[in-house]
Amino acid sequence: MRPNKRDEIVRKALEVFYHNGFHATGMDLLVKETGISKTSMYRHFRTKEDIILATLRLRDENFRNWLYRRIEAMADTPKEQLLAVFDALEEWFAKPEFRGCMFIKASAEFQESDHPIHAQSAEHKRLLGDHFLKIARFVIARDPEELTRQLMILKEGAIIMAVMGHSDNPARDAKSAAETLIAAHSG
Amino acid sequence: MRPNKRDEIVRKALEVFYHNGFHATGMDLLVKETGISKTSMYRHFRTKEDIILATLRLRDENFRNWLYRRIEAMADTPKEQLLAVFDALEEWFAKPEFRGCMFIKASAEFQESDHPIHAQSAEHKRLLGDHFLKIARFVIARDPEELTRQLMILKEGAIIMAVMGHSDNPARDAKSAAETLIAAHSG
């Protein structure tokens, strides 16, 4: 079997789009940065938009897998796992390649809510929320949905503050807030 | 005095950039949407980037003035004012022209942290945080800085969830979280 060129395109394009932005990355730059010919790209994908969608699918898979496994590795109980989300965020923010959430940026560049790219970004957040909710059901009995929505708000807010804010450690702030909220919901 | 054309450009360009995005808005579209000639724009501004920066300055002024006055009108005590931020957010999210936070979008499209547009967006968040901190000092004595950072996280997170999320009312979720946090910090 030949090494899968399509996957290679998606893998490399992901890095370029994440680092450079979507509109700001032209196909010529994509060719230069990935070292893959334009002919090859358009043999596997109809349009630039299709490439973007494929990178977002890969990013969704990579990020959710990483986060889920990370919080499982760091914590034993469901409650500790919910809090470990913010420890994982802290690790993410510290990575040198950290450039914010790719889906927030995608939905910022493609704003119409019925646009495929926007819809797919929203889907990523929905899947994350579903996973958190499953865990939250083990932690509290009354209104785990509200707690989950609030934890999502903390997570997204921490990401924004990590990109734009002046706070040293938004993940730690968010985690201590999460501790308070979980305690309040449990009481 | 002639009516100030420069201000008119900034006012109208603000709407177009906010609705359409920065990279996605070309100068020709800007001319069409604003009804102002390209010659006139380049007489008042050297580059498109200068126009963007001017729109962000106006947006910062408009938004902060609106928010500050709104929470003053809605609440008497400092604690109620901090919570009224989220009532104001709810009003904002409900506006038909709501398209998320212009500064989050700007910093998503211009990612380099030393880019003037990115820096100006971060400055907006800093000014907001400073204002919240002044109020928070009246509410709690111990670590108002941390509470402020957490409220900022809630605010930014609520905006993201309003744009991408599936929750009905992220502002309400954020507000109830803020109530819990303030109570915890006060106790």
Place this chain on the structure above:
DNA sequence: TGGAGTGTGTACTGATCGGTAACGTTTGTG
């Protein structure tokens, strides 16, 4: 009255946009 300053409209620049055509080369497989 007559510039100076400000505005519009149109046409233009070179560069870049997303995407394609043609052609030769490599590579896995029958």
Place this chain on the structure above:
DNA sequence: CACAAACGTTACCGATCAGTACACACTCCA
């Protein structure tokens, strides 16, 4: 070995990008 699919290279397409040049109209003020 032979063939076909996959790949790279190069050149190209029309459209659009940010920005400029030029001719002309209006208004203010000396």
